Amino acid sequence: MIDAPARRRAWIPALALLVLATLFAGLGIWQIQRLGWKTRLIASTQAAIHSAPVDPAALPPGDLSALVYHRVAISGRFVPGGTTLVTGTSVMGTGYWELVPLAGDDGRTVMINRGFLPEGSRLAPARAAVPTGHTRIEGLLRVTEPRGTLLRANRPAQDIWYARDIAAIAARRGVSVDPRLFIDSWGENPAPGGGAPIPGLTVIAFANNHLGYALTWFTMGAMAIAGAIVVKRRR
Known part of the structure; x- marks a missing residue:
C-alpha cells in the first residue's frame, strides 16, 4: 500500500x-x-505617412511620440553652421545622416535630417554644400534620440554622434531648435545640386x-x- x-x-x-x-x-x-x-x-x-502634411507650428506641446511618422512640411532657410553628421546605416550601407537646422518662416527652427551621405564624408565639405536659399521641406516627423546605445554613446566633446540627440547636438552647435523632434526629409524644393545627401531613406518596418x-x-x-x-x- x-x-x-x-x-x-x-x-x-x-x-x-x-x-x-x-x-x-x-x-x-x-x-x-x-x-x-x-x-x-x-x-x-x-495612415500617418499618407496623410496631408502638417506644419510643425501646429504640433501640440509636450511629447510627440504619438505623432511619429506623420507627414510634415516646413519652409525656411537652412542654418549651415548647425550642420552635424551622425553615424548611421541605411539601405546604402554605413555612412552618415546629415542634420541641419532650418529656420522656418514662422520663426520656429527645426532640425532637418537632409538625408544620407556615404562613409568617408567630412563635415566641412558637407557644411559648405548646404544651400542657403529659401527652401521647402516635406518629410516625416521623428522624435529625438537622447539615449543612444551603451556601446555607441554620443561623445559631444569630440563631436562624434551615433544617435540623433537633438538637444545635445543643438547645444554643441550653439543653435536654438525644437528639442523634441527632427524631420526626415523626403526631398527639398528647389532640389539641391549634385553631392547632396540622399533623402527618403527612412526605414519604416515593424516586425x-x-x-x-x-x-x-x-x-x-x-x-x-x-x-x-x-x-x-x-x-
Missing part, C-alpha cells in the same frame, strides 16, 4: 506541469494582445510575429497539460 505522503509526492510532477500550462496560456494571451496593438500601430503609421509566438505558447501549454495527464495516469 502506498502511504499518504507518497501519494502526495506523486502529484507533484503533474501539478508542476499544470502550473507551466497556466503560465504558457498567459503568455499566449499576452501575445494575442500584442498582436492587436501591433496591428493598430502599423495601420496608424500607414509582427506575435501570432506565431502566441501559437507556440498555446502549443506548449497543450503539451504541458497532456504531460500532466500522462504523469497522473502512470502514478
Whole structure:
C-alpha cells in the first residue's frame, strides 16, 4: 500500500506541469494582445505617412511620440553652421545622416535630417554644400534620440554622434531648435545640386510575429497539460 505522503509526492510532477500550462496560456494571451496593438500601430503609421502634411507650428506641446511618422512640411532657410553628421546605416550601407537646422518662416527652427551621405564624408565639405536659399521641406516627423546605445554613446566633446540627440547636438552647435523632434526629409524644393545627401531613406518596418509566438505558447501549454495527464495516469 502506498502511504499518504507518497501519494502526495506523486502529484507533484503533474501539478508542476499544470502550473507551466497556466503560465504558457498567459503568455499566449499576452501575445494575442500584442498582436492587436501591433496591428493598430502599423495601420496608424500607414495612415500617418499618407496623410496631408502638417506644419510643425501646429504640433501640440509636450511629447510627440504619438505623432511619429506623420507627414510634415516646413519652409525656411537652412542654418549651415548647425550642420552635424551622425553615424548611421541605411539601405546604402554605413555612412552618415546629415542634420541641419532650418529656420522656418514662422520663426520656429527645426532640425532637418537632409538625408544620407556615404562613409568617408567630412563635415566641412558637407557644411559648405548646404544651400542657403529659401527652401521647402516635406518629410516625416521623428522624435529625438537622447539615449543612444551603451556601446555607441554620443561623445559631444569630440563631436562624434551615433544617435540623433537633438538637444545635445543643438547645444554643441550653439543653435536654438525644437528639442523634441527632427524631420526626415523626403526631398527639398528647389532640389539641391549634385553631392547632396540622399533623402527618403527612412526605414519604416515593424516586425509582427506575435501570432506565431502566441501559437507556440498555446502549443506548449497543450503539451504541458497532456504531460500532466500522462504523469497522473502512470502514478
